[in-house]
Amino acid sequence: MADKSLNSEELQELRRRLRARRLFLDLTYQQLADKTGMSKSTLQRYETGGIKNLPYDKILVLSKALEVPTNYFTDLDQDYTGTNEMNNRSSPEARHDMMRQVREFEKLAIEHMSPVLLQQGYKVELEPRGSLGDIVATKSKESWHIDAMYIRDSTDRKYHSFTFHSFFMRMGRLVTYDGPLTKYSILFNMESSARELIERYKLPHLNIEVSVLFLTDDGYEEFFFQK
Numbered sequence: 001m002a003d004k005s006l007n008s009e010e011l012q013e014l015r016r017r018l019r020a021r022r023l024f025l026d027l028t029y030q031q032l033a034d035k036t037g038m039s040k041s042t043l044q045r046y047e048t049g050g051i052k053n054l055p056y057d058k059i060l061v062l063s064k065a066l067e068v069p070t071n072y073f074t075d076l077d078q079d080y081t082g083t084n085e086m087n088n089r090s091s092p093e094a095r096h097d098m099m100r101q102v103r104e105f106e107k108l109a110i111e112h113m114s115p116v117l118l119q120q121g122y123k124v125e126l127e128p129r130g131s132l133g134d135i136v137a138t139k140s141k142e143s144w145h146i147d148a149m150y151i152r153d154s155t156d157r158k159y160h161s162f163t164f165h166s167f168f169m170r171m172g173r174l175v176t177y178d179g180p181l182t183k184y185s186i187l188f189n190m191e192s193s194a195r196e197l198i199e200r201y202k203l204p205h206l207n208i209e210v211s212v213l214f215l216t217d218d219g220y221e222e223f224f225f226q227k
Contacts, residue, residue, distance in 0.1 A: 020172030
């Protein structure tokens with residue numbers, strides 16, 4: 001990747017991702033400076049937009065320190081939490097088929113989870129795409145956000161990589177969310193992918209419960225990330 005100046009949208013997205021990962025790992029600017037060898041003021045300027053390009057050698061250093069693939073800071077036009085799991089080289093038919101499967105799973109998740117949550121005494125609201133959660137279930141002081149996440153094929157390394165990108169992006173949205181929230185869950189169509197995330201990651205810096213779900217005949221099964 002050649003160093004280049006970023007346009008305003010790319011710069012805004014880069015700032016958001018930097019801040020999200022730093023906060024998610026509970027790092028101060030000084031702590032990140034100690035991990036990267038960069039100055040505290042430089043890191044602040046990257047995060048606030050004072051520096052309008054991020055050299056690739058700095059991306060490598062920041063990616064390692066913030067525990068994400070380099071793509072997290074280079075694929076700034078890719079929304080890993082949306083339906084565009086297929087890259088631009090995929091055929092229109094493949095992208096259309098992928099979107100259809102995503103929509104079908106989201107519909108299934110909502111139709112399956114909503115009555116279960118209502119039986120548990122929750123008020124259920126559906127949220128627009130791009131929100132933190134496709135479903136928001138509230139009860140008393142509880143506010144539980146649930147995202148449906150469709151994984152096409154856990155044996156395909158391209159989609160396997162996408163799973164973790166999508167997870168990072170969702171955690172970024174979670175850590176910067178400033179609305180009412182007491183619990184966050186990702187509902188998977190593949191149990192194996194859900195279990196792999198649980199086994200691979202701990203979330204020590206979040207002060208809410210975070211879990212993965214998958215559907216069962218009579219409701220759902222839930223596993224929590226360790227702190």
